[in-house]
Amino acid sequence: MSEHRSKARHRRSGKFLAVGLPLALTTAGTLLHGTGLVPPQASAAAAAAAPAWATATADGFASVNALGQNGTYGGRDGQTVTVRTQAELEKYATAAEPYVIVVAGAITMNPVGKEIKVASDKTIVGSGTSGHIVGGGFFLGQGVHNVIIRNLTIRDTHQGVWNDKEHDFDAIQMDGAHHVWIDHNDLRNMADGLIDVRKDSTYVTVSWNEMSHNNKTFGIGWTENVLTDITIHHNWIRETEQRNPSTDNCAHAHLYNNFLEDVPGTDISSSYGNYSRGGTRMVLENSYFQGVKNPVIKDATATVVQRGNVFSGTSGRNESGGTAFDPKAYYSYTLDRAADVPALLKSGTGPRSSIGTAAASAEAPAASRKAAAATTLTVAKDGSGQYRTVQAAVNAVPANNASRVVVSIKPGTYRETVKVPSNKPHVTFQGTGGSRKDTVIVFNNAAGTPKPDGSGTYGTSGSATVAVEADDFQARNLTISNDFDEGANQSLSGHQAVALRTAADKVLLDGVIVEGDQDTLLLDTAAKDRLGRVYVTNSYVVGNVDFIFGRATAVIDRSVITLKKRWNGTSAGYVTAPSTAANRKGILIANSAVNGDVSDRTFYLGRPWHAGGDASLDPQTTVRNTTLSAAIRTTPWTDMSGFSWKDDRFAEYRNTGAGAGSASGDRPHLTDAQAADQEVADWLAGWTPTAS
Numbered sequence: 001m002s003e004h005r006s007k008a009r010h011r012r013s014g015k016f017l018a019v020g021l022p023l024a025l026t027t028a029g030t031l032l033h034g035t036g037l038v039p040p041q042a043s044a045a046a047a048a049a050a051p052a053w054a055t056a057t058a059d060g061f062a063s064v065n066a067l068g069q070n071g072t073y074g075g076r077d078g079q080t081v082t083v084r085t086q087a088e089l090e091k092y093a094t095a096a097e098p099y100v101i102v103v104a105g106a107i108t109m110n111p112v113g114k115e116i117k118v119a120s121d122k123t124i125v126g127s128g129t130s131g132h133i134v135g136g137g138f139f140l141g142q143g144v145h146n147v148i149i150r151n152l153t154i155r156d157t158h159q160g161v162w163n164d165k166e167h168d169f170d171a172i173q174m175d176g177a178h179h180v181w182i183d184h185n186d187l188r189n190m191a192d193g194l195i196d197v198r199k200d201s202t203y204v205t206v207s208w209n210e211m212s213h214n215n216k217t218f219g220i221g222w223t224e225n226v227l228t229d230i231t232i233h234h235n236w237i238r239e240t241e242q243r244n245p246s247t248d249n250c251a252h253a254h255l256y257n258n259f260l261e262d263v264p265g266t267d268i269s270s271s272y273g274n275y276s277r278g279g280t281r282m283v284l285e286n287s288y289f290q291g292v293k294n295p296v297i298k299d300a301t302a303t304v305v306q307r308g309n310v311f312s313g314t315s316g317r318n319e320s321g322g323t324a325f326d327p328k329a330y331y332s333y334t335l336d337r338a339a340d341v342p343a344l345l346k347s348g349t350g351p352r353s354s355i356g357t358a359a360a361s362a363e364a365p366a367a368s369r370k371a372a373a374a375t376t377l378t379v380a381k382d383g384s385g386q387y388r389t390v391q392a393a394v395n396a397v398p399a400n401n402a403s404r405v406v407v408s409i410k411p412g413t414y415r416e417t418v419k420v421p422s423n424k425p426h427v428t429f430q431g432t433g434g435s436r437k438d439t440v441i442v443f444n445n446a447a448g449t450p451k452p453d454g455s456g457t458y459g460t461s462g463s464a465t466v467a468v469e470a471d472d473f474q475a476r477n478l479t480i481s482n483d484f485d486e487g488a489n490q491s492l493s494g495h496q497a498v499a500l501r502t503a504a505d506k507v508l509l510d511g512v513i514v515e516g517d518q519d520t521l522l523l524d525t526a527a528k529d530r531l532g533r534v535y536v537t538n539s540y541v542v543g544n545v546d547f548i549f550g551r552a553t554a555v556i557d558r559s560v561i562t563l564k565k566r567w568n569g570t571s572a573g574y575v576t577a578p579s580t581a582a583n584r585k586g587i588l589i590a591n592s593a594v595n596g597d598v599s600d601r602t603f604y605l606g607r608p609w610h611a612g613g614d615a616s617l618d619p620q621t622t623v624r625n626t627t628l629s630a631a632i633r634t635t636p637w638t639d640m641s642g643f644s645w646k647d648d649r650f651a652e653y654r655n656t657g658a659g660a661g662s663a664s665g666d667r668p669h670l671t672d673a674q675a676a677d678q679e680v681a682d683w684l685a686g687w688t689p690t691a692s
Helices: 040-048 086-093 338-348 357-361 366-372 390-396 680-684
Strands: 079-083 099-103 106-108 114-117 122-126 132-134 136-140 145-150 153-155 172-175 178-183 186-188 195-198 202-207 210-216 218-221 228-233 236-242 246-248 250-256 259-261 274-277 281-285 288-290 296-298 303-307 310-312 375-379 405-409 412-415 418-420 427-431 439-443 466-468 474-482 500-503 507-515 521-524 533-537 540-543 545-550 553-557 560-563 573-578 587-590 593-596 603-606 620-624 649-653
Touching (some): 079 086, 086 099, 086 106, 132 136, 218 228, 259 338, 296 303, 310 338, 390 405, 390 418, 533 680, 573 620, 603 620
Parallel strands (some): 079 099, 132 153, 136 172, 153 186, 186 210, 195 218, 202 228, 210 236, 259 288, 274 296, 288 310, 375 405, 405 427, 418 466, 427 474, 439 474, 466 500, 474 507, 500 521, 507 533, 507 540, 533 553, 540 560, 545 573, 560 593, 573 603
């Protein structure tokens, strides 16, 4: 969109969604029908078309080929079963054969503190957010290997004694196990540890978990041998006192992108954060410590190498020293920016609604399964899939398809433009890599780029790398980018370069990166009088000028908005440019973070885009409960193309950070009563986004 041109808009009301909760907590997985286990024929069908979560493999040290085990993949080679009782869970978890065990609903352990002895080659996964282990946990003994524990809530063995010396009731304990992956769990309120990795257990990865409300969080070691290799990344550890974690005699402890938070004014206060003990060699990277006492401590015999960590409101010991190791000598990994970690982990840790639901739905009656079944089309650049390009897979979707089609995209960079036409609804783009950075769809058209056929230039909307015109579209775990080089193309008349354009209703973007410079994310509607709702969560949006814009009713929730410098190295820009139609809602940024490597007080939160000079439009942006960096101007709204922002709808509510400011005539704040009508549920107006 031109800096000197006008832009377009929307509105609606109504309540239904739990405000301030990530999608994973507001959309429980498919509830199961009937009783008992998945019938063998249903399990066989599920295995034949196994969803990505059932075949997922670990990263970090759990991915290393060692001790006769090449990586950690759990029970993917076995049958998928669904369990609802302790007896069923115990039967399959202790079996000699491999199993993918889907926990559907809450299982209360008897007696309290019972730890089921898990055998090798198992995946134990919660069905959406409904899988709970209450009053007990899991034990992995000597030699147990190749175990995945994912997407579960494990809670409540606490016996009322804070520093309990009598009850060794852990959520997950391992003594001498290897190749274990603990991922996307909610662990809390246990009598002893949330995770105990003991007695030379090794090749362990702990990722994307929320660990909270506990005394002893996460202990590693309890042996004189310096053998344990462990990766701990993207965990949110909050309201815990000690062992956050404590690493004793670890040969290699790699901790990165974790968020340790001690919330002030609560009954639980941290005594220390990351502790390197004994002969431990620790590498600690790009983590964020908020309010933690003694955030990093080490014994005289241990080492800690720190890189890129952020310490906010911490006190006491913060130590480093010695030499450690290079994690990339063992496995590859990608660091997120430390400044982005709090928002990223608040939205991305814990059980996810999209994990564990396919096997659960297999238990529905056959007719229901047939109606709900999704077709999967595989894309791989190397020819190992059905299609080599994303567009080829979209072309294969039948017109007016009635059910979900998942375009499963293997890791790689796909340099192409993609269009999902309006007659192909219910399409999901799913990246299959370990990170959203592994699968990238990218192109470099701009508004002023000439079309190859000589029929003119693309224009702003036509420059999109990915254009979505079909309702009920979803994208997960991938990057959509426009890498147009402004500096090298100064002669072009238009530098607007869209990465993603949506012109549809019920669009869900979960766990994606959308990146560009000017006009990165165009959130439009099929027509001015059509509703177009978009929900973006657990994602990054990157740009500099009007890079979230359009007339859709759009929510950016629990995400990171990253400001970047202009092509010539200067800092100046605008986050939003809504073009909302009167009586509709525009752009809502909630529970997120706005930051980036730009100069202080150089970016506006938004300006009104009256597309085509249309005075009937009523642009709206609300930014609430969001952390604003010092890059945001003290007067965060500005005029555009002769239209005053004060004549439209721009407001804040309870933002924090160096870029936040008190209410004034140049910085309107919502009252509590007004804010009650400007929540996520009001924006989505009867639609509950659910991963499919």
